[in-house]
Amino acid sequence: xxxxxxxxxxxxxxxxxxxxxxxxxxxxxxxxxxxxxxxxxxxxxxxxxxxxxxxxxxxxxxxxxxxxxxxxxxxxxxxxxxxxxxxxxxxxxxxxxxxxxxxxxxxxxxxxxxxxxxxxxxxxxxxxxxxxxxxxxxxxxxxxxxxxxxxxxxxxxxxxxxxxxxxxxxxxxxxxxxxxxxxxxxx
Numbered sequence: 001x002x003x004x005x006x007x008x009x010x011x012x013x014x015x016x017x018x019x020x021x022x023x024x025x026x027x028x029x030x031x032x033x034x035x036x037x038x039x040x041x042x043x044x045x046x047x048x049x050x051x052x053x054x055x056x057x058x059x060x061x062x063x064x065x066x067x068x069x070x071x072x073x074x075x076x077x078x079x080x081x082x083x084x085x086x087x088x089x090x091x092x093x094x095x096x097x098x099x100x101x102x103x104x105x106x107x108x109x110x111x112x113x114x115x116x117x118x119x120x121x122x123x124x125x126x127x128x129x130x131x132x133x134x135x136x137x138x139x140x141x142x143x144x145x146x147x148x149x150x151x152x153x154x155x156x157x158x159x160x161x162x163x164x165x166x167x168x169x170x171x172x173x174x175x176x177x178x179x180x181x182x183x184x185x186x187x
Contacts, residue, residue: 025051075103
């Protein structure tokens, strides 16, 4: 019932959780180090690509945990077989921070991708009927990303599975952002 409670909280438009400047790479590594034993017990083989530069965003640990939990949970559910390889990466992409989770699972057919982001939608294959919950998970991720003024991208993974990328606005992207007009020019 935890996810449903999280949805109820998001739907109630409660005051946003406390956001601060965080290095997303450091935060993700930290969240994964705590989650790793549980995920590996479910067959996940987690690969976290180390980040080489700071990727500073305005987020709360709660929001990033929610997004990461749901994306990795989906990656595990949609990966048949004993070992479920899941790659997590944080990098800069222009003026965006890019958090991606890639699996080697069954993939999401292109014509179903938009629907996946709708509430409670689930990809309609036999495999998924044995593992409920993709719809709510991605719906929650989508809501969290939107509230952070980010973007969510679904693509085919290089290994045949699904690559889900969350793009969040970088805080230290001043070199990409035009300086605001001088005060007083606003009329």
